Amino acid sequence: SVSTRALTPRRAVILASLLNLVGALYSTGVAQTIARDIVSPKFATQEVVIAALLSAIIWNLVTWYLGIPSSSSHAIIGGMAGAAVAKAGFSVLQWNGLGKILAALIISPIAGIVLGFIIMKSMFFIFGNFSPSRVNH
Template sequence: MLLIFCVILIAVVFEYINGFHDTANSIATVVATRVLSPRQAVVLAAATNLVGALWGTAVAKTIAAGLVDTSIVSQEVLLCALLGGIVWNLVTWYVGLPSSSSHALIGGLVGASVAAARTWDVVIWSQPDSRHWYQSKGVLWKVIVPMFSSPFCGFLLG
């Protein structure tokens, strides 16, 4: 029971750090164009991030499913994954490097799973879906391909 409480507490800390790490990206336009004051924009971002964290688990389930073998994922692994994401976010924030909190959490999950299993075999690298490419699983299809294709798609659409 204590471990579950610790995981929940660390998850809340991760969300707080995610908020101050990534909120500037989402509110910069409305503040720069003076649509909202900085205070209004931060309050709006905090409220919508809280609602998303409490009600929106579909994205988290979609991202987490198919990255690692779920039989190795325990409360300890989740705790280590969250701590890894927190440390990475704090280091990149302190140094001033742009970084994704989602990628930090995915890296924490993969790293903690590999450390717990003591083998790379727990990582699902690629598991293509024969019906729809966008339903494929694995680190390749859920992390690496979107990471490299999204800037290109954004450039084309922009």
């Protein structure tokens, strides 16, 4: 939106901040899934959660510094699982919940590619014969 000048950088940051806040306040489903479905709740202690957050933050900073794309969701899930395993061993992991989460992490990019392809092809089909001046107005 900024590159097309539909929004100024300031308005884009404000809009993104507000919508991120609304998303964080509106839906806690992801946080509950991470807390409940990755490790047994009795092992999700304050120390484990802090270790998970710190490891995810450090990983995200390292990948940012190196210019490597990364996912914060992957980082926090791995951090939570790793911290819990370090505290109590592999038996603490909720394998059913972890399997569902891993399946979603694998399926999501594939679904995004397929839907992006379909939407782009549809846009080309609908607007392919329009002149650029007609599309821009």
